[in-house]
Amino acid sequence: MSNYNSYTIRKIELKPQGGNIKNIKKFLEKNDLEISHDILFFITIEKNEDIIACGGISEGGIIKCVAIDKKERGKGLVLKLMTELIYIGYDLGYTELFLYTKPENEKMFKACGFTKIETVPGLVVLMENTQNGLLNYCKKLKENSKNIKGKKIGSIVLNTNPFTLGHQYLIEKSASECDWVHVFIVKEDASYFSYRDRFNLVAEGVKHIKNITLHEGSRYIISRATFPTYFLKDEDVVEKSYLELDLKIFRRFIGPALRITHRFVGSEPFSGVTNQYNEAMKYWLEKDDSNYPKITVEIKERKLLQDIPISASRVRELYFKGDVENIKKLVPKVTYEYLRNRNNNTNKQQWK
Amino acid sequence: MEITKEAVVGTLESSDAMIQIAPCGEIDITISSSVGAQFKEAIEKVIQDTLEEFKIKKAKIVVKDKGALDCVLRARMITAITRSTNEKIEWKQLI
Numbered sequence: 001m002s003n004y005n006s007y008t009i010r011k012i013e014l015k016p017q018g019g020n021i022k023n024i025k026k027f028l029e030k031n032d033l034e035i036s037h038d039i040l041f042f043i044t045i046e047k048n049e050d051i052i053a054c055g056g057i058s059e060g061g062i063i064k065c066v067a068i069d070k071k072e073r074g075k076g077l078v079l080k081l082m083t084e085l086i087y088i089g090y091d092l093g094y095t096e097l098f099l100y101t102k103p104e105n106e107k108m109f110k111a112c113g114f115t116k117i118e119t120v121p122g123l124v125v126l127m128e129n130t131q132n133g134l135l136n137y138c139k140k141l142k143e144n145s146k147n148i149k150g151k152k153i154g155s156i157v158l159n160t161n162p163f164t165l166g167h168q169y170l171i172e173k174s175a176s177e178c179d180w181v182h183v184f185i186v187k188e189d190a191s192y193f194s195y196r197d198r199f200n201l202v203a204e205g206v207k208h209i210k211n212i213t214l215h216e217g218s219r220y221i222i223s224r225a226t227f228p229t230y231f232l233k234d235e236d237v238v239e240k241s242y243l244e245l246d247l248k249i250f251r252r253f254i255g256p257a258l259r260i261t262h263r264f265v266g267s268e269p270f271s272g273v274t275n276q277y278n279e280a281m282k283y284w285l286e287k288d289d290s291n292y293p294k295i296t297v298e299i300k301e302r303k304l305l306q307d308i309p310i311s312a313s314r315v316r317e318l319y320f321k322g323d324v325e326n327i328k329k330l331v332p333k334v335t336y337e338y339l340r341n342r343n344n345n346t347n348k349q350q351w352k
Numbered sequence: 353m354e355i356t357k358e359a360v361v362g363t364l365e366s367s368d369a370m371i372q373i374a375p376c377g378e379i380d381i382t383i384s385s386s387v388g389a390q391f392k393e394a395i396e397k398v399i400q401d402t403l404e405e406f407k408i409k410k411a412k413i414v415v416k417d418k419g420a421l422d423c424v425l426r427a428r429m430i431t432a433i434t435r436s437t438n439e440k441i442e443w444k445q446l447i
Binding site: 044076079080083087088090095111112113130131 | 416
């Protein structure tokens with residue numbers, strides 16, 4: 001707690017204890033905002049014990065729920081607020097921050113050094129705390145892929161939690177139909193298996209395919225920044241605006257950088273979130289938009305085992321039951337070895 | 353001197369500057385300033401001079417300037433450098 005002129009600035013930790021947020025909730029409601037459930041810390045600015053400004057930072061270093069009382073605007077409160085939030089970000093290890101806000105506030109946050117990534121008109125704008133972060137990322141992609149020739153360039157984004165025969169089949173099939181395929185592994189460490197492990201399993205399991213590039217994931221592709229609800233396991237309904245942001249970034253920036261013409265995805269019989277994502281993908285990647293090249297979405301039927309589609313969730317289920325033998329038929333050898341060797345007594349409760 | 357870790361100093365408030373510093377393969381300076389139209393070159397010079405003074409050959413520097421005076425910029429830069437290196441600082445030489 002610190003006094004700054006007649007203001008009191010407070011830092012409130014929400015996780016793991018869950019601080020008292022009744023007043024913050026009320027204040028956000030007054031400003032037409034809902035509290036976001038993945039926020040780790042809030043900064044509030046109080047005057048005479050009333051909150052006049054607040055902002056939160058979530059896992060992944062995303063600033064949201066920023067509101068300033070109507071009567072207190074134009075006094076530079078947002079600069080105090082953002083300074084504090086940036087420092088918390090550094091403390092948490094996030095030096096490159098993202099920010100969600102309403103489009104009408106874009107200018108205000110520009111003054112805090114944030115730049116726009118993408119907008120959902122009227123609803124939300126996603127900004128980042130680096131100048132040209134996304135553009136530099138795309139420049140690198142372009143540079144690294146300049147030697148790739150061909151007309152039909154595919155792309156696949158996978159979480160692989162863990163890597164199954166279904167994933168391997170999707171990559172093989174796509175590669176057989178394309179001149180080249182770019183495969184991205186979702187980078188967030190929000191899944192049961194760590195990003196490093198997931199990435200290494202895929203790398204091992206696609207060695208025999210010659211016309212693919214396996215990319216490190218990025219914060220611009222299905223990350224907490226572009227698609228926060230993907231990582232909130234309890235919510236089966238996805239906020240549509242997030243789908244739109246994630247897919248627009250893919251179509252407008254990442255697609256053109258790699259000259260991607262197709263995006264492949266497995267049919268989704270289980271997860272509601274992934275299903276909605278697949279539907280939205282068809283719309284945002286293929287829809288007429290003369291400014292950006294179209295990306296054709298192809299949904300491939302999932303590989304079956306005894307009439308049941310192979311999925312990572314099924315593998316996890318068996319894994320938690322300790323039924324390693326039945327997993328053998330669902331995953332490549334490399335994943336099987338990995339699961340067998342892994343101490344499966346830890347953190348089982350996390351996935352229920 | 354070598355920059356080995358990320359650090360942030362300063363604030364976004366008027367007459368101050370926020371400086372973020374990080375390890376990098378080269379000198380990479382990005383400046384955004386509320387008075388950039390008039391003073392961007394002057395700001396860059398302070399940053400470059402401070403880097404030279406500390407013999408820093410590699411660093412990523414992001415400056416968000418809100419009209420800070422040169423002495424403030426220099427002070428912020430020195431703090432940023434001292435926070436982002438593991439080397440011992442010779443304070444006597446700085447004063």
